[in-house]
Structures are given as structure tokens and as C-alpha cells.
Amino acid sequence: METxxxxxxxxxxxxxxSVxxxxxxxxxxxxxxxxxxLWLxxxxxxxxxxxQFPDWRPQRVRSAMQHTARVIAPSVLPRTPVAPPVTITFPNGRSYPVTPARRLARFGWSWQLALIGLYLVGVGSLFIRFLVQLVSxxxxxHRSARQPYDTFTLVTNPVVDAPFSFFRWIVLNPARHTGDELEQILRHERVHVRQRHSLDMLMAEGVCIVFWMNPAAYLFRKLVHQTLEFCADQAVLAEGIDARSYQYNLLKVSLASGTTPIVNSFSTSQLRDRIRMMNRQRSRWFKALNYPVVMVLSLAVVTAFARHKAEQIATQVAEPVARSFVAEPVKSIKIYTNDLPLTTDSVVELNNSEVRQDSLEQSVVAVSIDSSKIARTDSIYHSxxxxxxxxxxxxxxxxxxxxxLDEFNGLQRELAKHGCKLQLREIKYNPGYQYIDRIDITVIEPGSGMTAFRDTVNDNGNPxxxxxxxxxxGSRRGHRGIGTVxxxxxxxxxxxxxxxxxxxxxxxTFVGSDPESALAATPSKLQGRNLLSTRYxxxxxxxxSTKSSGILVKADKSLVVDNDCRSASIYINNEPVDAEAINxxxxxxxxxxVKRSSYDPVSKHITPVALLLYTTNK
Structure with missing residues (x-):
């Protein structure tokens, strides 16, 4: 039904x-x-x-539309045995006639399946035709001569009757046009290329493929083609081209044969509309009021026929109740809660033991629901x-x-749903970004004050x-707290x-095992010195050859200090060692x-001062 x-x-x-x-x-x-x-x-x-949209419809309109849906649905959907229809009455007094969910029937051929098959065949056929056009x-x-320019590629072929463009390609037959015609054709097609009109053409073709059974799809495609040609014509005339000459050449070229629907063609149809639009005066500013009218019409149609939250909740309540009263048809259901109103944003969990039938009205069932059975699954109570x-x-x-940081942003959005602001005043990760080692956060709730947590004295690099x-x-709103787990x-x-x-x-597990953490530190002996630093x-x-690093690799893969760096200080993971320790x-x-060196500007000589080796724990 939803599909x-x-x-x-x-x-x-x-x-x-479209209309x-x-x-x-x-x-x-x-x-x-x-x-x-058109894109919108x-x-x-x-x-x-x-x-889903709020149900703004008057009660009479809502009831009439629901009644119409109940009449049409049995003739459209497959017939299967279902529980009797019920009417849900919420505590706010509104009633929602619904039909409990249908059970899936055994597979069998029906006119509905035939219609779906016909639709899929049409989509498949048009999609194959679309691929054939792209391939052609x-x-x-690829069979034509190509000449690249800055913004487009000119493709010339003697078999082309009508010029067209597709993405960066402008395809034409120069022998069929005079110099003046070629100039105006190129100006026109360059606009299509520059404004990426081929994307619009593909979009319009996709609409026709998906909605091929809907005549409005073809009207929509025609409007897209027409709008793109209007844009190109306006841009060409804005470049100073004589309108009369341009329209004459347009008429002459339009006598050529048609082109593929997914390309922008200089000689496309609707010539009369294009010439009329070129001679038309600019629209007055108040004509822009038509745009919100189109938007309002679209929203009105959607909200009038869309599925509303109240209908969804009513269906979820109706199904278990209807199953409980198979012997006695249920005409109406009234829902009560002991201390919590039933809202349309709540999902109700029912079982047979919670349903009782009123002794005075055989056709009315009163359902009393404990507030603890109401599962709050709306966006406020779900994350x-x-x-x-x-x-x-x-x-x-x-x-x-x-x-x-992404997870922290998600936490900020969750608290913001309840009017609280989580401020991140300081956050510091270890050099390898494996964990947080410093943080300062504040939770602010308007009207209730501020709560803060700081761990900014942690300078030892520990998590x-x-x-x-x-x-x-809920009812105790305003209470909050922060601390450690x-x-x-x-x-x-x-x-x-x-x-x-x-x-x-x-x-x-990352503490002390991250080489980047050691790299970020500097041995105390080297701090404050203006040294050149090179990392390998x-x-x-x-x-x-690894000589420039000061470390050589022997045949057995062991390391040795180069002779030119023997006088330099040697460090392994920032701990001083002898040169032999490298072996x-x-x-x-x-x-x-990391090789640290000093530079003498007088002699222009570089002298190695220290070699810092950093190792892994493998």
C-alpha cells in the first residue's frame, strides 16, 4: 500500500x-x-x-479521502482474508478509520503483476534505447576529426546533417554552412557546453524512462529542451549578434534532419517559440510571484495525499486489537492511558490481555494502556x-x-534537540590521533546554568x-550532571x-607505542638550538644509497652510522646512545x-649535529 x-x-x-x-x-x-x-x-x-507531513486537512475532507481510499484499495490490491476494519479514537477526540495490515498471500498471477511487468519492460526498453544513443x-x-579548444572539442564529420553538442563535444559538418553560420552555431553550442546543458538533457531523459507511462514526463522533457534553447539564444544575442541575422540562420539550419533527443541541437524544433521568445520583452518583476505559486501547488498536492503520522499510529494500534476480536466485529476503539497522553509521535505496544470490551456498547472497545507500555521511538527519544x-x-x-570529532559533533546535535549546548573549549589528541589526552568541555542549559568538566592539567600524554x-x-527537566564514568x-x-x-x-595500548609521539618531542639537549632538520x-x-641520511644499511639489513656523522650525537627514541648501538x-x-645539522653562513658549510632514530615495536 505504501509503495x-x-x-x-x-x-x-x-x-x-509540468502543467x-x-x-x-x-x-x-x-x-x-x-x-x-525544473531541477527542483x-x-x-x-x-x-x-x-510525512502534518495533517492540516479538515475532518470532513480527511474522512472523505480515507473512505475513498478504502473503496479503491480492495480493487487495486490483491484480495486476502483480513481482520474487520476498525476506527481509532485518540484522547484528543480525533478518529481515524483504518484497515489493519494485510497478510501476504501466496504468489499468483494477477492483473496487478501484469501491470508491474509491463512497466518494467517499458523501463528496460527505454533504458536500452538510451544506452544505444550514448554509444552511437x-x-x-571517435570516427570524426577532433580539434581541441580551451572550453570545448570541435568534432567535424561529413555525415552530420544538423549541428549539436554533447558535454564538451560540438559536432557539425563545416561543408554545409557558411562562415557566418558557423560562427553563430559555435557561439550557440558553446553556451550549451559552458552551462553544462547536457546534464539537464540526461535528467529529462531519465524522467521519461522512469515515468514513461505518464504523459506529463514527455511534456516535462519538452519544457527542459525549450528552456535550454531559450538560455542559449539569450546568451548569444547578449554577445552582440544581430537578432535578424541569427534568426535567419536559425531558420535555414532548422531545415536539416533531426538529431538524437539527448543532445543539444542548434536546429532543434519549436523554432516559432524560440523566435517569439527572442523578440519578447523582458518579464516584469512581479511575474516572479508565479514561482512560489508553483511551489505551493506542489506542497498542497503532497500534503493532501501523503501518509500522515496519525494514520501510521492508528494502523499499528488497529492490527493487534482486530486480531483479538475475530469472533465479534469491532466498529470502534477508544484509547486511554493512565497518566500519559497518547500522542501521534508514540508507538503503542498492545497484547490481548490489555484489551477489554465495554459491556454497555457491544460495538465499542476501550483499550487502556499503561504509560510504561508506550515506547517512545520518535526523534526526541531516539539517537x-x-x-x-x-x-x-x-x-x-x-x-x-x-x-x-565526528562522534563529538553527533553528541552536540543530540543535546541540542533538548535545548542544551555542549561547548568544546579545548581538545587535544596525541600526535598519532589515537586518543584524547586533554579536554575542556562545558554543558549549558538556558535558564538552568552551566556544568563544566576539565582535564587540562594532563601534560604527560596519557589518555x-x-x-x-x-x-x-522529562518531568524532572533541568537536572543534569557531569563527571567520570x-x-x-x-x-x-x-x-x-x-x-x-x-x-x-x-x-x-597506544601509550608509549606511537613513534609519532616520540617524533613530536625533542631531546632536552637540542631544545632551543637553531638547527636544520631533515626527516627520512x-x-x-x-x-x-642512504648516505645523505647519515645512516647506512648493510647487506644483512643492519644499520651503521656513516663516517661523516660519527661526531654527531646519536639518539634512539630520544634517548642518547653510542654510535655502536645503532649496529x-x-x-x-x-x-x-631525523638529521639535525648546523649551518655556518660564512663558510657556507653544513655540519651534522645529531642523528635521531625512531623505531617501531614490531
Whole structure:
């Protein structure tokens, strides 16, 4: 049913967009804006039918439309045994007649399946035709003479009757045109290339493929072609070309044969409209009011026929209740809660034991739902962030040493849904970006004050402790707190405690094992000295000669200090060692070498001062 609703609504919206554009915008001279509106029209056709909108319809209109849907649906959908229809009455007094969900029937041939098959055959055939057209254009280009220019490639071929462009290619037959004609053709086609009109042509062709059963798709394609030609004609005339000469050449070239629908052709049809539009006065500013009219019409159609949240909730409630009263048809259902109103953003969990039948009205069933059975799955009580967990009316969150900036941004968005602002005043990762070693955060709730957590005195490079926090989002709104996970051990959700424990252990494995951390530090003996520094990474030592680094690789892959650097200080992982200590290391253990040198501006001589070797833990 939902798929059918989307298909019908998308096709109906395409009709509205195409007809509204044809009637209100086609003759306006805001050509670039018209092109944008066509793109927005395609986007709205594909996206808007999948969205849910508030139910603004009056009760009479809503009831009439739902009644119509119940009458039409059985004739469109396959017939299967279902529970009796029910009417849901919410505490706000609104009623929603619904039909419980149907069970899938055994596969059998029907006219519905035949219609789907016909549609798929049409889509497949048009798509194959589209691919053939692309291949034919590519084949023509590769069999022609090509001359590249800055913004386009001129393709000449004697078999081409009518000039056209496709992306950066401008294809024509110079022998069929005079010099004046060629100049105007090139000006026209360069506009198509420069403004990437081929993308619009492909978009229009895609609409015709997907909605090939809808006549509005072909009207839409015609409007796209027409708008692109108007844009190109306007740009050519703006370059100073004589309008009368241009129109005469346009008439002459238009006598050539037609071209492929997916290309921009100088001699395209609709010549009368193009000439009329060139001679038309510029549209007045108030004509721009037609654009919001088209948008409002599209939204009105979508919101009138789209699936609303209340209908979705009613269906979820109706199905279990209808199954409980198979023997006695249920005509109406009234829903009550003991202390929490049932909103259309809540999903109700029912079972047979919670349903009772009123003794006074045999046709009315009253359903009493405990508030604890209402699962809040709307966007306010649901988060995709792994750093967040809801427990009753409290939002719990955590920041671990391994939290990334993207995850932190997700946590900020989650707290912002409840009016809180999480400020990151300082955050510092270790040089290898494996964990956080310093952080300063503040949680601000308007009207309730500020809560802060700082771990800025940690200068030893160790990971921070996992930070935990909570925020009341229900009746106790205004309560919040922040601290370490250990402070919340008794009340913190298990999934967040487990995440904090895993990330803390993971961060600990990187402490002292990151060569980049050692590289970021400098031996105290070398601090404050103005020295030249050159870094040689591990891959450098795969070369035959490594002399410039000061470290040589022997045949057995062991390392040795070059004679020119024997007088330099030697360090391994920032610890001073003798030159002979280098011989104990092999090249596969090497991570990087940093050579520090001093420069004498008088003698212009460079003297090695220190060799710093950094190794891996392999």
C-alpha cells in the first residue's frame, strides 16, 4: 500500500509540476530561474512523496479521502482474508478509520503483476534505447576529426546533417554552412557546453524512462529542451549578434534532419517559440510571484495525499486489537492511558490481555494502556549516536578517550534537540590521533546554568578518563550532571559503561607505542638550538644509497652510522646512545630518522649535529 501510494503521488506531482510550469512560467524570460525550477521539480517528485507531513486537512475532507481510499484499495490490491476494519479514537477526540495490515498471500498471477511487468519492460526498453544513443554518439565522435579548444572539442564529420553538442563535444559538418553560420552555431553550442546543458538533457531523459507511462514526463522533457534553447539564444544575442541575422540562420539550419533527443541541437524544433521568445520583452518583476505559486501547488498536492503520522499510529494500534476480536466485529476503539497522553509521535505496544470490551456498547472497545507500555521511538527519544542512551526520562552520554570529532559533533546535535549546548573549549589528541589526552568541555542549559568538566592539567600524554553525563528530558527537566564514568557506576547504562571500558583499554595500548609521539618531542639537549632538520621515513631506506641520511644499511639489513656523522650525537627514541648501538638495529625495525645539522653562513658549510632514530615495536 505504501509503495502504491508513493507511485501514484509521484506521478500526480509530476503532472502538477509540468502543467504548472507550462501555464505559469513557460513564457517568462527568467530563463536561468526556470532551469532551476525544473531541477527542483524533479527533486520534489522523487523526495516529497516519501516524507510525512502534518495533517492540516479538515475532518470532513480527511474522512472523505480515507473512505475513498478504502473503496479503491480492495480493487487495486490483491484480495486476502483480513481482520474487520476498525476506527481509532485518540484522547484528543480525533478518529481515524483504518484497515489493519494485510497478510501476504501466496504468489499468483494477477492483473496487478501484469501491470508491474509491463512497466518494467517499458523501463528496460527505454533504458536500452538510451544506452544505444550514448554509444552511437561516442562512436560518431571517435570516427570524426577532433580539434581541441580551451572550453570545448570541435568534432567535424561529413555525415552530420544538423549541428549539436554533447558535454564538451560540438559536432557539425563545416561543408554545409557558411562562415557566418558557423560562427553563430559555435557561439550557440558553446553556451550549451559552458552551462553544462547536457546534464539537464540526461535528467529529462531519465524522467521519461522512469515515468514513461505518464504523459506529463514527455511534456516535462519538452519544457527542459525549450528552456535550454531559450538560455542559449539569450546568451548569444547578449554577445552582440544581430537578432535578424541569427534568426535567419536559425531558420535555414532548422531545415536539416533531426538529431538524437539527448543532445543539444542548434536546429532543434519549436523554432516559432524560440523566435517569439527572442523578440519578447523582458518579464516584469512581479511575474516572479508565479514561482512560489508553483511551489505551493506542489506542497498542497503532497500534503493532501501523503501518509500522515496519525494514520501510521492508528494502523499499528488497529492490527493487534482486530486480531483479538475475530469472533465479534469491532466498529470502534477508544484509547486511554493512565497518566500519559497518547500522542501521534508514540508507538503503542498492545497484547490481548490489555484489551477489554465495554459491556454497555457491544460495538465499542476501550483499550487502556499503561504509560510504561508506550515506547517512545520518535526523534526526541531516539539517537543514532553510540555515545547516547535514553533511560526512562534521562539522556545519558559519554565521551571516551577514543571519541572522534565526528562522534563529538553527533553528541552536540543530540543535546541540542533538548535545548542544551555542549561547548568544546579545548581538545587535544596525541600526535598519532589515537586518543584524547586533554579536554575542556562545558554543558549549558538556558535558564538552568552551566556544568563544566576539565582535564587540562594532563601534560604527560596519557589518555583522559571517560567522561559521563546525564540530562533530564522529562518531568524532572533541568537536572543534569557531569563527571567520570566511575562517579556514575550505579546509574549509568550498561552499554555506555561497556563502551567506555573498551575504549579506555584500547587507548592504553597506544601509550608509549606511537613513534609519532616520540617524533613530536625533542631531546632536552637540542631544545632551543637553531638547527636544520631533515626527516627520512622508512621507505627512504629501501633505496640503494642512504648516505645523505647519515645512516647506512648493510647487506644483512643492519644499520651503521656513516663516517661523516660519527661526531654527531646519536639518539634512539630520544634517548642518547653510542654510535655502536645503532649496529644492533635492523632496517625493518626503523620508523624514521631525523638529521639535525648546523649551518655556518660564512663558510657556507653544513655540519651534522645529531642523528635521531625512531623505531617501531614490531
Amino acid at each position: 502504491l501510494r508513493y507511485v501514484l503521488l509521484a506521478n500526480g506531482l509530476l503532472i502538477v509540476v 504548472a510550469f507550462y501555464l505559469l512560467l513557460r513564457r517568462e524570460t527568467f530563463f536561468n530561474t526556470n532551469r532551476l525550477m 521539480g524533479v527533486l520534489s517528485v522523487l523526495v516529497l512523496p516519501a516524507l 554518439i561516442r562512436r560518431l565522435v 543514532d549516536s553510540k555515545l547516547v542512551a535514553y533511560k526512562e526520562d534521562v539522556l545519558h552520554w559519554v565521551i571516551t578517550p577514543r571519541t572522534t 583522559i578518563k571517560a567522561i559521563a553525563g546525564h540530562l533530564s528530558v 566511575d562517579d556514575y557506576a550505579l546509574y549509568f547504562p550498561e552499554e555506555l559503561k561497556s563502551l567506555a571500558s573498551i575504549d579506555t583499554k584500547s587507548a592504553a 621515513d622508512r621507505l627512504y631506506f629501501d633505496n640503494k 644492533l638495529w635492523t632496517v625493518d625495525k626503523l620508523y624514521a630518522v
